[in-house]
Amino acid sequence: MTPKYANVSERELEPPSLAISTVIFALRPDPETGRLTLWLPLVRRIRQPYRELWALPGGPLRPSESLQDAAARNLQETTGLSPRYLEQLYAFGGPDRSPTPRVVSIVYWALVQPDEAALARQDENVAWFPADAVGTLAFDHNRIIDYALWRLRNKMEYGSIAYAFLGPTFTLAQVREVYEAVLGRELDPANFRRQLQATQDIERTDSFLQGGRHRPPRLYRYTGPELQSDAFPPA
Amino acid sequence: MTPKYANVSERELEPPSLAISTVIFALRPDPETGRLTLWLPLVRRIRQPYRELWALPGGPLRPSESLQDAAARNLQETTGLSPRYLEQLYAFGGPDRSPTPRVVSIVYWALVQPDEAALARQDENVAWFPADAVGTLAFDHNRIIDYALWRLRNKMEYGSIAYAFLGPTFTLAQVREVYEAVLGRELDPANFRRQLQATQDIERTDSFLQGGRHRPPRLYRYTGPELQSDAFPPA
DNA sequence: CCAAAAGTGTTGTGGATACACCCATGC
């Protein structure tokens, strides 16, 4: 299907092709330290260029599918999951991103909560990596992930995306763990609690989390604006 | 050159085409009130769809030209100006943005200082409009401009983009006027001055602006990081 | 009773706002 080019001048006659890629973040405990860390799934390339290297999940845009829908489909196809949060990251289009035909990639980033089924999807060609140890990837994908991490941390300090990593109810300490894992530094529990309570984004429930070997913490529920972030920012 | 389609199903077989558009902002005094306001240049469409309507300047991406270069070229071709600031805004690609063949637009936004030559370029097919009164534009361009305005105001409250609207030297009051025009509200001169001086972005010169009918204000010079904002954010 | 985490109180500090006041120029 894809034409092959004998040389550069032929290549330059073709219009650039368009692809959608997605950086998918999830939180999982580190198997060694047990601490919560950021992970992301990558797929192994099965054709040239960069064959055998790991890369971001992605593919072409289908007719009559929006950019966002294409990103959600990437996510579904590689992890089986639905995004809890999905937002456009950047369009990468330098003429030298890829050898042979030029590709412009519109990249999205997503937050998910993986379940066992999703993690089990690991196989020869799909695997989860700690976000700070992905090795050398195909194309400019290392750079893209760095940028996505930067955006994630940035949004974290403002918005309410943290809840996209959590279930329907959670303790304040769990929210704090999410922040600590993403930002990579510890936060004062007392002050953090007050900051959260100052926002109108959460609501206390009457339940408590049992089973710890200490005082059971109260559970909260997210009640702020929709996280799904469809369409685009002006919110 | 562009193929014509007899019906929708034919259209859907074609891959989406790619275009670059640019929202160009400049500050000019309002001809009525004399107050500084935001303006932007638009071009009249000379072919279908939306023929005769005003639209953002744009066009296809050329081979071996980066996305950013294409945006700078748009700007140059429609205004004759070079950007003082240029940044990617968003990629718009809904399947219904345009009747007939689908177009994915990667949109940039720019800040410039227009000179007489640039403003003179007004003709049948290029004209400057106040940013809050552009009328009904082609495609989804009204929405795009709203988003660009939102981003501009956002960046304004942080970064040092304000200087992109100003010449090599300026008074603190001029900087304040820029902020007031963009944000649409008045700022306390005393506090604003201190905020600016607290940053390391400006440096006092030994010159004063003469000719006012009051005490001559001191001139300052921008010395902060490069504004041009090449490549992309991680800064 | 003790350990450990949940949760509350208190204090100090830096930045931002509001606003009173003085300075230097043109007329």
Place this chain on the structure above:
DNA sequence: GCATGGGTGTATCCACAACACTTTTGG
């Protein structure tokens, strides 16, 4: 002198960090 904007001083408020302290559970 007086009007006008340039420029300085200062009191107040508020968000936030630091950290001591109390509470409630499991063992």
